[in-house]
Amino acid sequence: MSLTARGNERVAVVVDPTPGSAAGAAVVGVGLAQCLALDDLPRLVAQVEAEQAPRWTWWSAAHDARPLVAARVSLARCWDIAEAHRLAAGGWQASPPLAWATARGLEPEGLPQPAAGDLFDFGAADAETAAPDAVVRADGYLRPEAGSPAWPMDSARLLAWAQAALECAAGQEDRLAGADPRALATAHSESAAALLCVELERDGLPVDRGTAERLIRESSGPRPTSEGHAREVRAQRDAQVLRHVPGRESTDLRNPLQVRELLASVGVVVPNTRKWVLAPFRDTHAVVDALLEWRKAERIATTYGYGWLAAHVGSDDRLRGAWTACDGAAGRMTAQNGLHNLPATLRPAITAHAGHVFVRADLGQIEPRVLAAVSGDRAFAAATRADDLYAPVATALGVERPIAKVAVLAAMYGQRSGAAGEALKGLERAYPTAMAYLDRAYAAGVRRAPLRTFGGRAIPLDQVLTQDSGGSPTGEPTRGGPHHGGPTSALHGGPISAGHESERHDREGADSAARSAARDAARGRFARNAVIQGAAAELFKAWAATVRATTRELGAQIVLCLHDELLVHVPEDSAEQTRERLLTALDDSARRWTGSTEVRFVADASIIQRWSDAKA
DNA sequence: GATTTCACGTA
DNA sequence: CGTACGTGAAATCC
Numbered sequence: 001m002s003l004t005a006r007g008n009e010r011v012a013v014v015v016d017p018t019p020g021s022a023a024g025a026a027v028v029g030v031g032l033a034q035c036l037a038l039d040d041l042p043r044l045v046a047q048v049e050a051e052q053a054p055r056w057t058w059w060s061a062a063h064d065a066r067p068l069v070a071a072r073v074s075l076a077r078c079w080d081i082a083e084a085h086r087l088a089a090g091g092w093q094a095s096p097p098l099a100w101a102t103a104r105g106l107e108p109e110g111l112p113q114p115a116a117g118d119l120f121d122f123g124a125a126d127a128e129t130a131a132p133d134a135v136v137r138a139d140g141y142l143r144p145e146a147g148s149p150a151w152p153m154d155s156a157r158l159l160a161w162a163q164a165a166l167e168c169a170a171g172q173e174d175r176l177a178g179a180d181p182r183a184l185a186t187a188h189s190e191s192a193a194a195l196l197c198v199e200l201e202r203d204g205l206p207v208d209r210g211t212a213e214r215l216i217r218e219s220s221g222p223r224p225t226s227e228g229h230a231r232e233v234r235a236q237r238d239a240q241v242l243r244h245v246p247g248r249e250s251t252d253l254r255n256p257l258q259v260r261e262l263l264a265s266v267g268v269v270v271p272n273t274r275k276w277v278l279a280p281f282r283d284t285h286a287v288v289d290a291l292l293e294w295r296k297a298e299r300i301a302t303t304y305g306y307g308w309l310a311a312h313v314g315s316d317d318r319l320r321g322a323w324t325a326c327d328g329a330a331g332r333m334t335a336q337n338g339l340h341n342l343p344a345t346l347r348p349a350i351t352a353h354a355g356h357v358f359v360r361a362d363l364g365q366i367e368p369r370v371l372a373a374v375s376g377d378r379a380f381a382a383a384t385r386a387d388d389l390y391a392p393v394a395t396a397l398g399v400e401r402p403i404a405k406v407a408v409l410a411a412m413y414g415q416r417s418g419a420a421g422e423a424l425k426g427l428e429r430a431y432p433t434a435m436a437y438l439d440r441a442y443a444a445g446v447r448r449a450p451l452r453t454f455g456g457r458a459i460p461l462d463q464v465l466t467q468d469s470g471g472s473p474t475g476e477p478t479r480g481g482p483h484h485g486g487p488t489s490a491l492h493g494g495p496i497s498a499g500h501e502s503e504r505h506d507r508e509g510a511d512s513a514a515r516s517a518a519r520d521a522a523r524g525r526f527a528r529n530a531v532i533q534g535a536a537a538e539l540f541k542a543w544a545a546t547v548r549a550t551t552r553e554l555g556a557q558i559v560l561c562l563h564d565e566l567l568v569h570v571p572e573d574s575a576e577q578t579r580e581r582l583l584t585a586l587d588d589s590a591r592r593w594t595g596s597t598e599v600r601f602v603a604d605a606s607i608i609q610r611w612s613d614a615k616a
Numbered sequence: 617g618a619t620t621t622c623a624c625g626t627a
Numbered sequence: 628c629g630t631a632c633g634t635g636a637a638a639t640c641c
Binding site: 296564 | 621622623624625626627
């Protein structure tokens with residue numbers, strides 16, 4: 001490898017990980033081995049970027065790149081050790097010691113635990129370490145207390161921390177490239193996505209505060225001026241429902257049990273009060289419709305109301321939340337503070353700022369097109385050449401388009417209800433390669449066999465949490481677990497007990513076999529879905545990374561990533577050019593990702609003022 | 617106080 | 628037509 005070849009050299013940037021202390025940062029690579037204050041970091045990095053354009057390497061962008069992003073230093077190529085580890089190993093856990101051990105081929109089971117704080121632990125850890133300042137222990141594992149106050153960083157330690165990052169990344173690269181050449185490209189785009197996530201959090205989503213306030217007011221009432229007023233507004237809202245049930249005005253609408261009783265009293269007997277259970281009773285009694293409308297308003301009031309506006313929309317009228325480049329399951333991006341689940345009614349409030357517009361683009365029929373690509377089904381690939389993929393599929397099956405669409409979706413996601421029967425058989429005949437790909441994923445899920453997406457991401461099947469899935473018609477969550485604490489919860493939370501649940505069910509005898517079968521099937525559906533959803537996420541991130549790189553000079557900012565949709569905030573004058581580059585970026589990233597042009601990907605891209613302007 | 621359940625928004 | 632995620636309120640556990 002030539003030392004002068006741009007983009008081929010690694011340079012590690014690490015920021016002191018120790019909470020509370022700040023030894024600054026270290027930069028190691030291309031002949032540099034330097035510790036410096038955080039304030040001096042951006043200038044050095046910008047200079048090296050201009051001269052060498054190396055592959056910036058860090059334990060995680062969220063920590064190490066944050067000061068660079070804050071200083072608006074823009075970097076082209078990076079390697080995110082945490083993301084590369086998630087790709088290689090699956091799941092969410094990606095601490096430096098774990099990533100290091102995996103990159104070195106060491107058993108994760110042997111990971112040394114950080115000292116609990118007592119003297120014996122401290123002594124034991126020390127005994128394993130070659131030298132007091134060494135980051136790597138004699139047994140090859142990373143020192144577990146690195147990054148904790150038990151091992152405060154100084155210049156020497158920080159340099160060793162950076163050197164370890166370089167070695168870890170090199171190990172990851174070797175392993176990924178050896179396992180699957182495509183995984184290397186995926187690691188690059190996942191790393192770029194992780195850096196983009198830090199930029200997304202910095203830039204925020206432009207909001208028209210006045211419109212947001214108006215929409216909130218129209219839905220859930222005026223901004224409360226006092227505790228008493230707030231109660232009054234709430235009571236007003238509740239009264240719209242309770243007026244339909246005289247004598248039961250004391251019902252707490254926020255209590256599902258009480259709501260169930262209330263409904264029973266008017267003859268609506270339901271197992272729960274979820275929306276899709278109540279919907280059929282809308283005409284049975286006026287209270288049902290009123291309740292469902294109340295729920296919408298209550299959602300806005302509690303989750304997306306004035307408090308939300310105050311907490312998450314800055315004085316610069318930008319909505320901000322934390323982003324992650326991949327969840328712990330299939331690898332989608334996640335976002336907090338409503339960025340990913342803003343109710344459609346509030347979308348008119350997402351408005352480009354003065355002198356700017358949005359370029360919005362979304363991938364059309366992304367999942368079936370991805371299926372064509374990842375399965376290598378030539379016939380199905382041929383169908384992707386149509387703007388509407390379902391049209392040629394319908395022709396091939398000899399059915400109407402809506403039937404063809406339902407059949408394809410049923411095949412990809414696995415239906416539990418309804419009937420796409422005959423059309424599904426037609427799919428098996430017309431596209432056996434694609435269908436076999438889905439069947440293999442399902443089977444691997446059931447058997448807990450190793451499974452990877454097209455881009456090389458390991459799909460975690462050993463820790464998938466599924467509650468019994470035998471019940472409700474649609475939308476019922478099949479995964480439990482706590483849900484506070486971001487993507488570190490549930491699935492990603494580490495060694496989730498696979499055992500105790502089955503023990504609990506053993507007492508139920510014959511029931512336990514049924515539960516076990518239901519869990520197997522749920523895992524199969526998860527796996528079948530994950531190879532599609534995960535691959536789509538990989539393509540999407542490759543696209544987003546390319547857009548980021550190719551539109552930056554136009555003053556464009558990616559402000560929202562929504563699974564198959566990009567929202568780019570750009571000066572008016574650059575809008576059309578940005579739009580064209582979005583489409584070019586899709587062609588380029590799809591060609592690189594699939595390795596051919598067999599499968600066509602399409603995007604709808606428009607220039608708009610408000611997010612809500614686009615949805616056709 | 618922490619965890620679980622219910623509910624619902626987005627793709 | 629399934630999977631995934633984030634959020635809040637109330638219930639429940641400890």
